[in-house]
Amino acid sequence: MTLPRHVTIFEMGARDGLQNENALISTEDKIRYIDLLSETGLKWIEATSFVSPKAIPQLADAAEVFARIRKVRGVRYPVLVPNLKGYERARAAGADAVAVFTAASERFTKRNINMTIEESLSTFRDVVRAAKNDGCWVRGYISTAFGSPFGDEVTPQAVLDVSLRLMEMGCDELSIGDTIGVGVPSQVGTLVPLLAAKIPLDLIAMHFHDTRGTALANVYAALQLGIAKFDASSGGLGGCPYAPGATGNVGTEDVLYMLHQMGIETGVDLAKVRAASRFIAGVVDHALTSKAYQAMEAASVASIAWM
Ligand code: HMG
Ligand code: MG
Secondary structure, rough: OOOOOOOOEEEHHHHHHHHHHOOOOOOHHHHHHHHHHHHOOEEEOOOEEOOOOOOOHHHHHHHHHHHHHOOOOOOOOEOOOHHHHHHHHHHHOOOOOEEEEEEEOOOHHHHHOOOHHHHHHHHHHHHHHHHOOOOOOEEEEEEEOOOOOOOOOOOOOHHHHHHHHHHHOOOOEEEEEEEOOOHHHHHHHHHHHHHHOOOHHHEEEEEEEEEOOHHHHHHHHHOOOOEEEEEEEEHHHHOOOOOOOOOOOOOOHHHHHHHHHOOOOOOOHHHHHHHHHHHHHHOOOOOOOHHHHHHHHHHHHHHHHHH
């Protein structure tokens, strides 16, 4: 078993994280949060979504957020687009990296984007064609890869089929999502080799939500199979409002702590990610769930008490 020496983190806090927050967060606070994340060494920061404001009111200010964040050289700021309208809004705001998103579950796809999987692939074919013509980088998400919130069966073969369709239309990278955090390492052990037989491993990222506490175990299982790109969310924010019960992504701090202690490089400064999380913790109306974040916060409270 050879583990990757370097892992890339794709930061989700500002998009997957904030889309699931109930209390409306100000545009200024979103910009400040992303600007703090930009100082951490992260090279990929998903900034926002150009989806229907009726579907995700929290991110209705996408254009203003995107236009006003400080774009650090060497950092990419992808945005989610559900259709050509979203793509055009994203381009007008200056985006040069976009992500389309479908799923392996019919029922989830219908709830999330009001399309069948086939309709979504047809919609995204046009989006990807336009994006590639414009020189954009494109990611394709496959949600519910380990289970659906609506009881329909999701097979590894269905995940592979959708993945191949997204690659054929020209996506530069795939992100395989455990949207509702039901996956376990043995499922990772089945799915990743199936995908890797047809798709280069370095074009596959894994996206684990931590709803049942299995996300970090799944990251480790995927690492052992050669995956070297992981989506994670500062503080453990996140979830999809159209996936009942889904909670946050695996915490960026948790992934960084584990990888760094294992001697795997990320180029990301854990203390600076914690600083970004600390800022957003003061904005959202609940505690952050990342264990490593909590441990660092508890340690600093303990050291203040000691002084
Ligand atoms: P629809 O209602 O079927 O769309 O929604 P429509 O085409 O019939 O349009 C209805 C209205 O929305 C129209 O306006 C359109 O102009 C407008 P009206 O005439 O009523 O005033 N509209 C838009 N406005 C702004 N931007 C747009 C846009 N598109 C239409 N892009 C639609 C279909 C796809 C638009 C909607 O369902 C939608 O936006 N869904 C997004 C849901 C979402 O963002 N979910 C969370 C992200 S996915 C996720 O979190 C999973 C992931 O993290 C991976 C994982 O965890 O597995 C990625
Ligand atoms: Mg997600």
